[in-house]
Amino acid sequence: MCWPGRIVQKILIVGGLLLGANSHASIDLGVGLNSVTSGRMVPTLAGGLSVGNWLVTGSSTGVRSAYYYHSAYTLNLYWTWKSGNLFWGEVESGLGGGVMYAERAFEDEGSTSELKKSDFAAGPAFTVKWFFAGPIYLNFEMIYGLREVFQNLTLNSQDVIVFSVGAQAW
Amino acid sequence: MVTTTRRLATLTIVALLALATSLVGAEPAKPQGFHVFLGVGNNYVFPASIRLGYEQWEIGKLSQSMFGVASNFYFTDRSYTSLGLGVMGAGARITPALSASIGTGAKLLWGLGVRIEILAQAGFSGVLTEQGALGLTYDF
Numbered sequence: 001m002c003w004p005g006r007i008v009q010k011i012l013i014v015g016g017l018l019l020g021a022n023s024h025a026s027i028d029l030g031v032g033l034n035s036v037t038s039g040r041m042v043p044t045l046a047g048g049l050s051v052g053n054w055l056v057t058g059s060s061t062g063v064r065s066a067y068y069y070h071s072a073y074t075l076n077l078y079w080t081w082k083s084g085n086l087f088w089g090e091v092e093s094g095l096g097g098g099v100m101y102a103e104r105a106f107e108d109e110g111s112t113s114e115l116k117k118s119d120f121a122a123g124p125a126f127t128v129k130w131f132f133a134g135p136i137y138l139n140f141e142m143i144y145g146l147r148e149v150f151q152n153l154t155l156n157s158q159d160v161i162v163f164s165v166g167a168q169a170w
Numbered sequence: 171m172v173t174t175t176r177r178l179a180t181l182t183i184v185a186l187l188a189l190a191t192s193l194v195g196a197e198p199a200k201p202q203g204f205h206v207f208l209g210v211g212n213n214y215v216f217p218a219s220i221r222l223g224y225e226q227w228e229i230g231k232l233s234q235s236m237f238g239v240a241s242n243f244y245f246t247d248r249s250y251t252s253l254g255l256g257v258m259g260a261g262a263r264i265t266p267a268l269s270a271s272i273g274t275g276a277k278l279l280w281g282l283g284v285r286i287e288i289l290a291q292a293g294f295s296g297v298l299t300e301q302g303a304l305g306l307t308y309d310f
Contacts, residue, residue, distance in 0.1 A: 033292065033298055034298070035299065035300070038299065039260075039261075039295075039297050041296045042296075083245060091251075091253060093243065093245065093251040126272040128270035128271075128272075138268065140290050140292070142270070142290040142300065154212065154214065155302030159299075161292065161298040161300060163268070163290075163292035163298060
């Protein structure tokens with residue numbers, strides 16, 4: 001078997017073990033905002049699947065007009081835990097890693113060529129979720145995008161923040 | 171410009187080394203009573219954060235652009251996540267905002283401690299920003 005096949009096989013085995021060890025699973029689905037389109041009210045669809053203490057989340061956002069489009073996607077994996085209570089609602093936190101891919105393009109009026117650029121960020125990530133009304137939650141997710149070392153040393157990062165309001169099923 | 175960057179990098183390395191050193195065998199950084207936090211922010215803007223705290227609660231300037239109150243949830247003796255509520259500056263406007271952060275710290279000597287935090291802010295106007303904070307704590 002070639003090496004990508006072996007990696008997939010190992011992921012499936014580990015995933016199967018995790019699913020077997022943790023019977024409790026839940027699904028999150030929410031809408032919100034993404035810092036990729038910060039300052040504009042561009043809606044983001046954000047969701048997650050948790051099995052035991054593991055949580056996989058993803059988000060998708062995008063805007064399109066006759067002249068341009070801008071889309072961004074995130075994928076994160078967290079180890080989560082119950083943090084305590086804030087007033088009447090439970091707080092859940094998670095720490096892990098994530099990636100973001102964004103693509104934007106612009107085509108001027110009368111032009112036949114399209115200017116296209118893409119961005120990629122990866123790094124450690126955290127999430128904090130507050131269940132303020134039963135299964136309804138406010139959720140923050142942030143990827144601390146690692147880039148050139150001096151930028152990180154000045155406390156700057158290629159940050160990606162997803163803020164959403166959603167509900168948890170199961 | 172290069173000199174400035176080197177100085178900032180040196181400052182960060184020294185601070186992180188102090189933090190790493192103090193994490194080994196140091197007292198837990200979880201505050202037990204009243205405390206203050208004074209920190210620099212992105213690009214070492216000072217003061218980016220000035221907070222007065224009691225137990226898990228903190229109030230004041232949470233970051234360079236946000237005033238509010240936050241609750242820290244410690245998941246170890248030194249590390250925490252937090253949720254906050256306040257107002258933030260977004261361009262020329264002030265807007266209600268929520269924040270979440272993750273941070274870690276350690277106590278050094280005479281009630282002094284060091285702490286580093288990454289904070290995500292979401293303004294109701296749709297502005298989302300990241301802020302860093304690195305600074306000293308003092309427990310009364």
